[in-house]
Amino acid sequence: MLGDLRLAARRLLRAPGFAAAAALTLALGLGANTTMFSLVSAVFLRPLPVQEPDRLLRVVTTWRDGDGRSINSGALGWDDVPALAARRDVFAGVAAFGNAKLAMGEGEHARTVHAALVTGQYFGVLGVRAAIGRAIGAGDVGAPGASPVVVLSHALWAGRFGGDSSLVGRAVSLNGKPHTVVGVAPPTFRGTEIENVPEVWLPATQGGALGVVGPRAYQRGSRWLHGLARLAPGVARAEAGAAAARLGGDVARDYPDSHRGWGVRVVAGGTLLAADPSEHGPVFAVFGALTALALLVLAVTAANVANLQLARAASRRRELSLRVALGAGRARLVREVVAESALLAGAAALVAAVLGAAGASLLPRLGLPPMLDLAPDRRVLGATAALALGTGLLFGLVPALWVTRGSLTAGIKDGTAGAGRSRSRLRGALVVGQMAVSMVLLVSAGLLLRTVSALRDADVGYEPHGVLSVALDAGTRGYDATRGLALYEQLLARVRALPNVRAATLHAIVPLSGNGMSQEVRLPARGGAVQRTQYDVVADGFVEALGMRAADGRMLGAQDRPGAPRAVVVNEAFARRAWPGQRAVGQRVRLEGERGDEATVVGVVRDARVGDITGRPEPTMLLPLAQEWTSGMTLEVRVAAGAPHAVLGAVRRELRALDPDLPTGEVRTLEEVRTQAMFPARLMATLMTAFGALALAVAAVGLAGVVAFAVAQRTREMGVRLALGAAGADVERMVVGEGMRLAVLGVGVGLAAAAGVARLLSAQLYGVGAGDPATYLLVAAALSAVALLAAWLPARRASRVDPLVALRAE
């Protein structure tokens, strides 16, 4: 085989044009896949920098809502963690963490940092040791507020504190409270999540003292922690899963008040996301579609290489015949051709690694979380190499078998291709396939681009344009309900008085931010029936500031004070489900299941898309801030004109005037949040457009190559035709016609295939049907135009053939 490779290398060096064209074409297709692998690997495959990542699990909880639907909640309660940890037979350790944002530093130097509030086993379960000092241990997680210690991320320590080793043992201010730095995490460890990458780790029991979790956080039934577990030695994941499920059932039975409908699952935890479709269905759908379509791009490029191989084989037929005459068997000839393919694939893989890395480096511009390490690792490079080899062998073997079939001895006489007709059919079929695949990719891209456009124009039920969102948390400065409410009311009054501010409000859940709160309410009018609902806590002026639309009754206002009868506003989806056919205003709901107060529905707002930009609006309830104190709020400021960011300085001044140490959290516009919510659609549309354009370019080159090769093979025929009286235009028309026949066939096959693929994509589409005729027509027209150009270029050459070639051959 080494000898074959050496000979193949020599042959390829003698045909550098062919070798370069084949390797580069294949590299383009492989590069697209390397980029996709990088993304898939970063999210699903790259092991977290923890000990034995394949033994780490995530503990996920599920809920059955009032309609019996299962909802992945993900969050555990405080008491659930020791209950799981007690199963020492299956878990070597169980830990949990909650995400929070804290103000680090004082005054002007205060900045918001992402924090993980961790249980005592967190670092132990992960097997992560501090780079400097020590990690948080069980001894730090005792009585609430008793252990104000903190571990810093390496990046924070190196950046904000200049990598000062003497920092360990000193105090830093978090939410205005001193916390002793006990250690610095290793540089590779950045938590276990794709988002909310921690910059500090604190004992979970500090959450109350820091004001980032409520007093009920440490009671049964709270749900704010994300569970991690390490498998006990010798225990398989399935066993742990069964044990967790049993435990979930037991807890649900023992504590029906807090855990009715509750369940526990475990999924692999050694990567950022578990490669588990039931856990991350939408991500799987998007990545799966993109990977499949990247493979189609590879198929298009590989078909080009196969076509080049066939063309080359035709010119080598005399040589192959000679080898047969000298005693070479077919297997030997096939091996020689395949050896060339293997070398080409190897070269292509090297170029693809570079192209793929370049492609991956562009991905963050699409809005991917910065936590993702997209540099191709050995897993990605290995996959690229394997794919290159597989593709090279498959697409080398087919032409090899094709070329060497039939009698080769005829070729020695005249050097003509004995199997020329069938070979040109195969080449034609490859071009038809390329065109069809390009059609599929471009139709998919077209539908997704229209989806992005439709999403941009979609009526989400509120008006995101011209609204600045500023995250605040009075809890970070220790405000209780009374003082906090007063602070927020003053802030609203000051902000509303600013020039260019048309309206302002505060609420807890920014629409389409991916955050949400839900609870179960009881409906007394329906015999205490349970309904799960999303909810938001809002200040007055909510409807005006967000541009929502009132449908019935009144909106929440100044009269909904603490101590006043509890009032709620519901959306139309809530009203439809809770009281079908009846007026919602005046109806009663019991909040928080059986334990809460009863509230009266005072108004109904039109449905808005809060959770998912493409999904149906979910039942949602709005509670007045004055009656449902929540410290973590977002200030929404609607400006009268211009860019919303223009008022940020003034807003900050007002805030500082009220409390100079209250830090602001994330600042963005609602428009930006909405754009971010379109991320999956934009990611798909962008990559698909890139893939489609790449496939089209390669297919066009393929078509031009096939036509040019046919012209070259038929130079004498062209000469004969010209000698028989054809004008140049006649020959040109004929050649273009033959090319276009392939293209039209490809477009036809592609239309049917695209319709099938588009149906599979329909879950990702919005505002455009999977069979949208305009998209199909436009793509078909564009593809035909490109094909026309691709066929016309070699056709021009055909029309300029010297008719003397017909005589010269005599």
Place this chain on the structure above:
Amino acid sequence: MPFFTSSAPAPAALDLAPGAPLLSLRDVEKSYPVGGSTHYVLRRISLDVKAGDFLTIMGPSGAGKSTLLAILGLLDHDWRGGFTFAGQPIHALPPKARTSFGRRHVGFVFQQYHLLDDLTVAENLDVPLEYRGVPKSERQALVADALDRFGIVGKKDLFPRQLSGGQQQLVGIARAVIARPALLLADEPTGNLHSGQAREIMGLFQELNRQGTTIVQVTHSEENARAGSRIVTLKDGWMTEGAEG
């Protein structure tokens, strides 16, 4: 043979003065620069071919026979001298006009037949008519007539590869004359045929010639040359009238 009595299409109109030659070459030369010098392929060729002539060009390989044929067929424009075709001074025409003129008035028969592989016999016959813009209904009649004249009706739906060499050349000749060219040029028309088939083809040429077709053929075969009415010989680019040797 049946084709004598055919109603072949009228040849493209040519304005030929009485007694004037169909083709007239005066001091035609063709050369290539080779290194610093000039290699002559044809030297001062002067030749008249009357309408109705059956001229044979002979000579050893490399003598310039095929080059002369290409010039006569208006496929080669790179030469010097005077060339009049049916009174039309070809030397004064731009290359495009020469090509267009030749397309209308010259038919070719090739040594390797050069039938179009993917077309049936009938479709091959249709090709020159289509290129000359003959309407489809008329073409069908002409093809049917040619098939009948050449006795190949039974083979009209066969592809070239299904025919013997002689049959293929028969189709090649039928294709060359179907548009009634003023001049039929043949380059070694029997070069790939055995002697029996060669004799048949030459018989066919003689019949066409008797019917009025002007023929110029290039051949190495003395027997084929005897089928014609006149022989010129080329050697090293120079022409002499009369048989070789």
